[in-house]
Amino acid sequence: xxxxxxxxxxxxxxxxxxxxxxxxxxxxxxxxxxxxxxxxxxxxxxxxxxxxxxxxxxxxxxxxxxxxxxxxxxxxxxxxxxxxxxxxxxxxxxxxxxxxxxxxxxxxxxxxxxxxxxxxxxxxxxxxxxxxxxxxxxxxxxxxxxxxxxxxxxxxxxxxxxxxxxxxxxxxxxxxxxxxxxxxxxxxxxxxxxxxxxxxxxxxxxxxxxxxxxxxxxxxxxxxxxxxxxxxxxxxxxxxxxxxxxxxxxxxxxxxxxxxxxxxxxxxxxxxxxxxxxxxxxxxxxxxxxxxxxxxxxxxxxxxxxxxxxxxxxxxxxxxx
Numbered sequence: 001x002x003x004x005x006x007x008x009x010x011x012x013x014x015x016x017x018x019x020x021x022x023x024x025x026x027x028x029x030x031x032x033x034x035x036x037x038x039x040x041x042x043x044x045x046x047x048x049x050x051x052x053x054x055x056x057x058x059x060x061x062x063x064x065x066x067x068x069x070x071x072x073x074x075x076x077x078x079x080x081x082x083x084x085x086x087x088x089x090x091x092x093x094x095x096x097x098x099x100x101x102x103x104x105x106x107x108x109x110x111x112x113x114x115x116x117x118x119x120x121x122x123x124x125x126x127x128x129x130x131x132x133x134x135x136x137x138x139x140x141x142x143x144x145x146x147x148x149x150x151x152x153x154x155x156x157x158x159x160x161x162x163x164x165x166x167x168x169x170x171x172x173x174x175x176x177x178x179x180x181x182x183x184x185x186x187x188x189x190x191x192x193x194x195x196x197x198x199x200x201x202x203x204x205x206x207x208x209x210x211x212x213x214x215x216x217x218x219x220x221x222x223x224x225x226x227x228x229x230x231x232x233x234x235x236x237x238x239x240x241x242x243x244x245x246x247x248x249x250x251x252x253x254x255x256x257x258x259x260x261x262x263x264x265x266x267x268x269x270x271x272x273x274x275x276x277x278x279x280x281x282x283x284x285x286x287x288x289x290x291x292x293x294x295x296x297x298x299x300x301x302x303x304x305x306x307x308x309x310x311x312x313x314x315x316x317x318x319x320x321x
Contacts, residue, residue, distance in 0.1 A: 001082050004030070004182060012077065012175045013059055013070035015168070023178045027185035036085050039189035044318055045088040047234040048080060051207060051241030051248050051275075052095045053176050056162040056169030058242060063118075063160035063169070066243045068276030076240045076274040077179045079313040086317045088234060089192060090183050092172065093207040095163040095247065096195040100136060102144060103159050103203050108132045118160040119281060124149055140201060140215045147212045154205070154246075155289075165198070194227055205250035208258070228258060236267050236318070238311075240274035245292035248275050249299045256306050265307035270300065273312045 004026050006019060030036065053076070056062045058069040066072075080087065099106060105115040108122065110132060116122065122132050124145045134141035145156050163170045172180070180191040197204035201220045204210045208228055210221030231237050241248055252270065259265055277296040280286055288294070304310050 001034075001084050003078065003081050006178065007077070007081065007175070009074050009078070012074045012173070014174070015055065015059055016174050018174050018177045018181065020178075020181055023181045024185045027182040030182075031186045031188075034085075036186050039088045039187040042088045044086075045234040045236075046086055046317065047231055047237045048087050048090050049231060049237055049239045049241075050076065050090070050092045050176065051239065051251055052093055052163075052243075053173055053241050054095060054163055054169065055171050055173060056095070058173045062162070064162045066276050067279055069242050072240070072242065072274045072276055073173050073176055075313045076271065077175055079240075079271065079274065080179045080183060083317050084183055084186055087183065087187070089189055090180050091192045091194065091231065092176075092180065093194045093196055093241070093247075093251075094170065094172075095204070096165050096170065096198045097161075097163050098165055098198065098200070099161065101200050102134075102137075102141065103157065104161055105158055107135055108158065109135055116158045118158060120158040122156045122158060137201060140218070143215050144201060144212055147215070151211070153211070154203075156203075163197075192230075194224075196224075205247045206254045207247070207251045208254040223254075223258065225258075228255065231255075232259070232264050232267065234267065236269055238269045238271055240271040240313075242275060243278045243292075244275040245277035245296040249296055252303055252308070253299070256303060256308070262307060266309075268303075268308040270303060270308060270310045271313050272300065272310050273314075 006022055006026060053073060057064050057066050058073050059065065101107065105118065108116050111130065116132060122145060126132050127142050127145050148156050184191050194207060196207050199210060199220050201215055202210040202212045209223045213221045255268060256265060277293045280290055280292050300310050
């Protein structure tokens with residue numbers, strides 16, 4: 001496969017309207033000229049799973065831009081085009097938020113009446129002392145912070161407003177959206193979009209499950225077993241996206257812990273050069289829990305030891321040399 005005529009690697013980091021008609025027309029002609037078979041005829045089924053490849057994380061100027069994401073998206077997109085005849089399905093998650101959620105500034109206020117700055121960490125002791133006061137669901141917010149701290153994982157971080165439903169930052173990177181259109185037409189297979197993160201009372205790093213599932217007897221999220229089953233029904237699942245230290249890491253961790261048969265982990269291929277970690281905050285000394293690049297790299301070693309494969313976008317797929 002050669003790269004399509006409309007694709008310009010220099011514009012992967014640009015914001016523009018997807019050219020759906022032009023992309024679909026070229027995909028149609030490519031399918032005919034190369035006699036690309038429908039995905040439904042694949043005997044060896046490969047899923048391409050892109051995690052949160054959205055404007056809010058991947059384009060410069062966005063509130064949660066991950067350094068390196070533009071290059072990650074370029075490599076992922078070109079990998080999709082080069083290997084299109086082998087890729088059965090394209091699965092893309094969408095981090096989906098509203099303004100009033102427990103991890104956004106407007107949810108909390110201090111004694112001075114001001115909201116916390118982005119990247120503020122809110123602890124149990126600060127909620128108890130009134131350093132930070134929730135503006136909604138006060139009956140459950142202390143329990144949420146307590147449950148987060150009990151997990152020993154990520155503490156409650158106040159994130160900048162990001163990937164707001166209805167906003168531009170919620171959309172896919174335009175160049176990736178065009179790649180998904182091209183794949184859909186060329187392989188006669190609908191792209192699968194999986195939303196996450198819409199409940200007001202919990203963060204949802206993993207595509208498969210929220211950080212907290214129950215508060216005060218109220219269900220705030222469940223494990224997405226049906227989506228995991230859908231992914232693992234393929235012979236291989238290639239994973240890419242943002243951020244390597246947060247949503248990608250959490251999703252892979254859930255896959256590792258939840259696979260019905262540990263042998264299924266052999267189906268998971270992590271495209272290491274198509275993901276980047278969140279930059280650590282400028283603290284000296286830097287707490288280990290905030291050294292996001294180190295945490296991400298440690299996790300990849302753990303995933304590899306469990307049976308997953310850490311690969312590059314330049315590595316061949318089955319049937320290709």
